[in-house]
Amino acid sequence: xxxQLFDCIYLDTTLRDITGRRQDMDITLSKQQxxxxxxxxxxxxxxxxxxxxxxxxxxxxxxxxxxxPLSMDTSALAALTAANFGATEEIARLIGERNFTLxxxxxxxxxxxxxxxxxHLILITIFGHNVSLGLVRLKVEEAARGIVRLFExxx
Amino acid sequence: MSFIDFSRNIxxxxxxxxxxxxxxxxxxxxxxxxxxxxxxxxxxxxxxTQGDKTLFFDFLPLSLGRIKNFDIKIQLYTVPGQVMYxxxxxxxxxxxxxxxxxxxxxxxxxxxxxxxxxxxxxxxxDEKKDLEQIPLVLQFNKQDLAAQGHSxxxxxILVQDLQTRDPVPRFLASAVTGExxxxxxxxxxxxxxxxxxxxxxxxx
Numbered sequence: 001x002x003x004q005l006f007d008c009i010y011l012d013t014t015l016r017d018i019t020g021r022r023q024d025m026d027i028t029l030s031k032q033q034x035x036x037x038x039x040x041x042x043x044x045x046x047x048x049x050x051x052x053x054x055x056x057x058x059x060x061x062x063x064x065x066x067x068x069p070l071s072m073d074t075s076a077l078a079a080l081t082a083a084n085f086g087a088t089e090e091i092a093r094l095i096g097e098r099n100f101t102l103x104x105x106x107x108x109x110x111x112x113x114x115x116x117x118x119x120h121l122i123l124i125t126i127f128g129h130n131v132s133l134g135l136v137r138l139k140v141e142e143a144a145r146g147i148v149r150l151f152e153x154x155x
Numbered sequence: 156m157s158f159i160d161f162s163r164n165i166x167x168x169x170x171x172x173x174x175x176x177x178x179x180x181x182x183x184x185x186x187x188x189x190x191x192x193x194x195x196x197x198x199x200x201x202x203x204t205q206g207d208k209t210l211f212f213d214f215l216p217l218s219l220g221r222i223k224n225f226d227i228k229i230q231l232y233t234v235p236g237q238v239m240y241x242x243x244x245x246x247x248x249x250x251x252x253x254x255x256x257x258x259x260x261x262x263x264x265x266x267x268x269x270x271x272x273x274x275x276x277x278x279x280x281d282e283k284k285d286l287e288q289i290p291l292v293l294q295f296n297k298q299d300l301a302a303q304g305h306s307x308x309x310x311x312i313l314v315q316d317l318q319t320r321d322p323v324p325r326f327l328a329s330a331v332t333g334e335x336x337x338x339x340x341x342x343x344x345x346x347x348x349x350x351x352x353x354x355x356x357x358x359x
Contacts, residue, residue, distance in 0.1 A: 027158045034162040059250020060214075060230065061158040061167050073198045075216040079230065080200065083211060086246035 027057060027120075034064060036150045041066040044143035048135060050127040051110070055147070058082055058120050067126075081114060081124055102140075104133065113137070117144040118151070157252050157351040167228045168347045169250055173275050174257035175267035176208065176236030179296040182330035183257065184215050184231055187340060190333065191217065209235045212247045219344055229344055236271065245278050253290035253347030254279075255339055257330075258313055260295045262306040269316050290346035291323045294339045299329035 037055060041064070045053045052067030054074060060082035062074050089099045103114040113125040113136050123144055127136055158167040172180040181201065188199045197216035203209050213233040220227060234244040256275065258268040276286045293313075301307050308316075310327065324342045328335035 029158075029160050029162065031162040034160070057158060057250065059169055061169070061250075063158065063160070075197050075230070076200050076214065079214045079216075079232075082249070083202075083246060086249065087211075087243075090242055090246075 027061070027063070029063065030154075033150065033154055036154070037064050037147055038066055040143050040146040040150065044139045044146065045125060045136075048139055049131045050125050050136060050139075052126045053143075054078065054124040055117065056081060056122050056124065058085065058122065063121070069126075077124065081122060085114060085116075085122055102137070111136075113140060115140045115144060118148045121147070123147075157354075159351075163226075164224050165226045165228055166222075166348065166351065167230065168252040168344075168351055169230050169232065170253040170255065170343055170347055171247060171251045172231065172233040172255045172257055173244075173271065174236055174296075175259060175264065175271040176238075178236060178257045178259040178264070178268075178271075179330040180233040180236065180257050181209055181213050183255070183294070183296075183336055183339070184213050184233060186330055186333045186336045187217070187231070188215055190337070195219070208237060209233055210240075211235065211243050222348070227344075227348060229347075231340075238270070238274075241274065241278070244274070245281060248278050248282050251279075251282065251284070251289070252351055253292075253343050255292050255294055255343050256317065257294045257296050258317060260297045260307045260313065260327075261300060262308050265308055265312075265316065268313070272317050287320045290343060290350045291319065292339055292343040292346065293317055293323055293325040294328045294335065295325065296328050296330050298327050298334065299332050 041053050041055070046067050050067065052065065052069045054065040054069070054077065055063045056078040057063060060079040062078040065074055084103070088103060092099045101116050105112045109128060111127055111133070113127070113133070115123045117123050123140060125136055125140055157169070159165070172183055174180055181203075184199065188196060195218045200214040201209065202211035212235070215231045217229045217231065218226060219229055232247050234247045254275065256272060279286050279289065295310065295313050298307065314325065324346070326335040326339050326342070328339060330336055
């Protein structure tokens with residue numbers, strides 16, 4: 001019974017809220033959308049040399065990951081990133097900003113970059129010192145635009 | 156906000172343990188973590204202060220098995236109970252699908268319970284959710300303290316204080332001994348998954 005219900009929703013595939021037009025809506029991803037996003041992440045981020053990237057929602061769900069997440073606990077990373085983003089948004093408000101659209105942490109071996117995608121998603125990119133921050137910022141921006149466009153056209 | 160992944164057949168839901176400071180929310184998660192089979196539980200993450208109070212949240216991802224060919228994944232969160240951490244509570248409530256309200260059954264904590272329950276109601280409104288509609292389970296914790304001579308609130312009083320329009324499932328529990336911890340989890344998981352399915356179908 002449950003499966004039949006979901007087979008119906010499969011055709012609906014609404015992710016319109018990602019672009020901010022629909023609030024408080026559950027996220028459903030079709031295989032076509034997953035393939036589309038995976039393609040975008042591969043061509044814009046994995047091919048240029050980042051180690052791994054993850055697309056999560058603002059409530060801490062991991063939607064898609066691509067690349068080699070090593071032995072990382074991706075569920076925990078998603079939950080902590082969503083919280084970190086929320087906390088940073090509060091900090092932004094305190095200094096009179098609406099929000100910060102990106103966050104970056106530099107490590108000894110690995111760096112991590114967080115960027116908003118539409119209103120409800122966050123793209124996490126983990127990369128080593130073989131890739132420059134400038135390139136990552138440029139490619140993340142292009143990938144984010146591509147993902148939002150994909151939801152607008154398939155939503 | 157639940158997430159349904161049709162390419163990997165996964166349904167993910169977010170359940171938040173809410174309640175006043177020191178009522179036993181984290182202890183619930185610790186008991187679940189300690190007694191859940193390996194392979195069904197992820198890592199327990201806690202962001203707390205030196206005094207063991209939760210500063211931001213605790214987080215525990217669980218796999219609850221399969222319904223048809225869908226893997227059911229639940230993410231358990233706790234909120235910091237202390238009154239001053241309301242912005243953190245609001246952040247944790249973002250995208251919540253189900254709530255366990257953990258009440259401290261001690262007589263001296265009666266006002267704290269009602270204050271926290273009203274705070275939950277208000278914070279849910281900010282999330283565009285309604286306490287009367289969201290899957291909710293009440294847990295009356297610290298029942299073990301009766302044996303140590305502490306005065307506890309009677310169940311009817313607790314129910315009366317934490318009233319919702321329709322009666323919701325409730326459990327007399329003791330998180331330190333594990334009494335009714337899994338019963339609470341089972342009930343809220345069932346209600347939440349059912350509600351997620353219903354909500355998704357409504358949007359067809």
